[in-house]
Amino acid sequence: MQLLFIHSDYIEYEAKEKTKVAEEIETSSERVEEVLVVFIAVEREDERNVNYVVDKAAEETISIFNKVGAERIVLYPYAHLSSELASPDKSVEILRALHDKLHAQGVEVKRAPFGWYKSFTLRCKGHPLSELSRKIKVLEGAEVKEVETESKALEAEEKAESHFFIMDGGGNLIAADDFEFGAEHENLKQFFVYESEKRRAVDRVPPHVELMKRLEIADYEPSSDPGNLRFYPKGELIKTLLEDYVRSTVAEYGAAEVETPIMYSVKHPALKDYIERFPARQYSMIGKGNKPDLFLRFAACFGQFLMSKDMSISYKNMPVKMFELAPSFRKEKRGELVGLRRLRKFTMPDMHTLCRDMEEALKEFKMQYELGMRVLDDIGFSPDEYEVAIRFTKDFYDANKTFIEDLVRIAGKPVLIELWDQRFFYFVLKFEFNFVDALGKASALSTVQIDVENAERYDIKYVDASGKEKRPIILHCSPSGAIERCMYALLEKAYLEKERGILPMFPLWLSPTQVRLIPIAERHLEYIESILPALSGLRVDVDDREETVSKKIRDAGREWIPYVAVIGDKEVEKKTLSVTIRSESHGNTKKGQKQEMDVLELKTRVEGEIRGKPFRRLPLSYKLSERVKFVGG
């Protein structure tokens, strides 16, 4: 049976003239609104298992009916969908049965007359699900199989079939549906559910969106394109620190930093493929003749591949690693954008490694896998705060079982496995570390892919020991994932911790203010000024506003400031500080954890905690009284 579904504003049809197989009818014309129109061709093979076909067709129809939210259904016999039609008698029987079945489920359903020449007009709604087709197949014997096709042009490329498993530390591959997640692996379960269902309807704004505004990190910019955000000084500081960190970590790893253009010609043959695959997702520059002639890059791949093509590379130089902190652009559909999680303009740390062969690629892959773990740990995510996904083709797995098992062992916990029966896009193996947020949505942070296709496409080659030109294997790696996405994950993590009674905060090295000094009265300001030089090299500010001490303490808490020191007569006299340490305080008691220490002790402690991490100075006046508010209140 062939089915074509069109979610329509309305359909009008009129039976004009009988064919010789026409059924008798009462009304010859009809108009139906807010309707899911189902064009149906009943096929010869359907006669073999009428009940099955009717059940299956009803099930599909109801599912689509509910998904698109139509109000009623019209079944419209449409012989032209198939060249192997069933007999008219059987067709009518099946159509009637389908009608009755749907009717029995409480759906308002009409059937257009069978065997008439009919005129019709309908208006298709035009949303992504408004046009769908289904084929219900009856195979030999009782065996049955469904084939699903989508009519959208973008999906013309056939997707490889994929299967989800969980692999445990012992290398056992368990179908994900059968895995006992238990309380221990609740997060992994959420991740799997998100991955397999790809949806999770929630009706509230993600917590990080409110936080990014309130903490003066970032905000929407109504005058730009959606997904292009503004970053306030504190947000820009955090972003820059993360960038500094990734930059130096990757440099240490041995990658050479480069810069490549952000826009490219649509005419380049290797780039054309990409653009044609995702035409609606490019920011294009319209050139002569109203046609796009340049587009903005969605990652640093092109730039680095085009550079690699012109390099002369000997096997002795390999692996060759190139890195770029790449501002990237993807014109995601309006509804896909969410706060800092999914943007149209974002900063993608993008490293490519050219390897001699698969053996070297695997060695590098494992190192970069460990690099990703280290990077996430430094940014503030321990391994139990993200979930590992490893995805590969069946062929790759058969040839590299122990390699995969090794990766799982390094993760130290069960990981989600996706197995493709054939190669999907350009890679044979990839991993991601995924963060699951407060609403149960998963997003990839670190990721590495083994690319076996682009060296050919971009004509990248190296010379091997025997003097012959060869194609390298290319690793794509983003050790942290998009910088903005790291910020999103940090905010969501803080929110989740708050829910559990932990005071939310950023890692110390990313906190805009690391130490806040609060004078009890104006006369203590002079003393504070005198100790400031001793705290240089830290981000220290002073709440010199004319407010009560209580108010200042509260405001410091609302800003998630890690160290808050109150200074009054006692401290001036004893030359000490009364420091409230946020990380040692609890959210459920109103009392902060206070500690007496002198200036040097405080400085030593903070410096110890941020050692090895990048530092930037406070981007705002150290006096709170001089600061403007970026977000209104």
Added chain:
RNA sequence: GCCUUGGUAGCAUAGUGGUAAUGCGCCACCUUGGUAAGGUGGAGAUCGCGGGUUCAAGUCCCGCCCAAGGCUCCA
């Protein structure tokens, strides 16, 4: 692109047909303080835009614009 919700002072919101309200922030004054919001006063709004209904519209109707969330998607 589609669906849903929303657009009222710098920000967050209340306001179901009759004088635009509250909190935060801002300004001024009082208070010079000891660990999670001190007090008083003041300024600040063509209620997203355009049309319609009505004696009267922030409120009801129509059209448009903008935003967020969801669907879909994520190279």
